[in-house]
Amino acid sequence: MSRATPDQERRNFERQDFLVSCGWQNAQVSPLVDDASARKYFRLERRHDTALLMDFPPYEIHVDPHGIYDDPERQASVAPVLHTTALFERAGWRVPEIHASDEKRGLVLIEDFGDITFTRALQAGGIMDGTGQDGLYLRAVEQLITLHRFCDEGGMANCGLVQYGPDNFRKMLASFKNDYLPLIIGDEGKRIAAITAFDRLLDEVLPMCWQAGEVIIHRDYHVDNLMLVENGDGGDDCGIIDFQDAAIATRPYDLVSLLRDVRHDIGPDLEARMKQFYLAAFPDIDRSGFEMSYVATSMVRNFRILGRFGWLAVKAGKTRYFDYIPRCWELILRGAADHLPALEEWVQTHIPDPARKAPDLAKTTTDLTREAHS
Incomplete structure (x- = not known):
């Protein structure tokens, strides 16, 4: 088994620190299939509760989906997730509730809709x-x-x-x-x-x-x-x-x-x-x-x-x-x-x-x- 790189170790610490702040530090953590972008998702389980952890590091690069920039590579951010969640809730859609977020570090704890x-x-x-x-x-x-x-x-x-x-x-x-x-x-x-x-x-x-x-x-x-x-x-x-x-x-x-x-x-x-x-x-x-x-x-x-x-x-x-x-x-x-x-x-x-x-x-x-x- 290969050892984690220093960057991976730092990110693992940031994720755990975030989970401590949310009260989910003792949850069982299972990685889910990666998103097509740099986003990663983890399922958290504690007793009868579950949640999802979205991990979208701000130092990652994602491609602008909107056709705004001649150079489509942009810095990653969870801000659009936070913004659109609130918007679609107002519109009457059933979207995952956001339990906690750390926009600066690119981490969001969200409701688990299941499979x-x-x-x-x-x-x-x-x-x-x-x-x-x-x-x-x-x-x-x-x-x-x-x-x-x-x-x-x-x-x-x-x-x-x-x-x-x-x-x-x-x-x-x-x-x-x-x-x-x-x-x-x-x-x-x-x-x-x-x-x-x-x-x-x-x-x-x-x-x-x-x-x-x-x-x-x-x-x-x-x-x-x-x-x-x-x-x-x-x-x-x-x-x-x-x-x-x-x-x-x-x-x-x-x-x-x-x-x-x-x-x-x-x-x-x-x-x-x-x-x-x-x-x-x-x-x-x-x-x-x-x-x-x-x-x-x-x-x-x-x-x-x-x-x-x-x-x-x-x-x-x-x-x-x-x-x-x-x-x-x-x-x-x-x-x-x-x-x-x-x-x-x-x-x-x-x-x-x-x-x-x-x-x-x-x-x-x-x-x-x-x-x-x-």
Whole structure:
């Protein structure tokens, strides 16, 4: 077993010192699966009580999720967690209660929601009442309705969140051009032509994302971040986690994240029913504008995801996400012919069907090396 480094020993001391201040120093501590960022989580158990310790050291670096900075690497902070928790509590969401925090040292003690995510409930086949696929997705959409009513009633005023505009989305899509397109368009001339046309496409499409207005968004709203939490009345609530990157953005953003998740294919029929359920709660929304915004926002999310897959493959050697690439392209094109023909035209012109599969990374690397030395 390798010995802890001096930095690890210092961090271990800081965690223990924090737990002493909270009265949890004698708890059994079990590490949980690390977050995709520098955040780490530990489950604490003492007698019949449990809690979670979030460890997000301020000397760590995380990537700006909002497309604000040209250099996306930023200093880590738990401040967004503290701020958004209070905000979503006011909005009526069931989010983990914060028991204690040390913002300076990047430590937060939070309520433990347990382990039953909507994903696990779906995998269990809906054996519990109300946890079948339709029931769970209805619960998830109901939470968005609650949040968006809060927004429509003035909840966004002075909420302290980043407010997205087309430029934010454009910066988020830089990785699609820089990290993904080289994997599928080996010819430099064709790639430059595709990128030039892509930038023109964004000029036209990005403003359409706001056709249905804007709301507070969770930004990563999907079944892995929704949980069944006992409510003390014999039932369970829809618990919501991982919302620290919340922002103000296009109204369909979270609905798209939920219903067009590349990892969980619910099919177009259930997607359509859930959209209609949502829209029935907001009869004043223009349906045509909403559909245009929905498809445009889906384009942004899935192009951004493809860029992330490319970055992970080339920079981190992680190619397991390539299995999701065909579905990303299917979701990008779903509804485009009716609502965003310019998007469909760009894809059909520059990304033929064979290029919408998992790329051959070895061949691409060879082609790019040859191109760099030509």
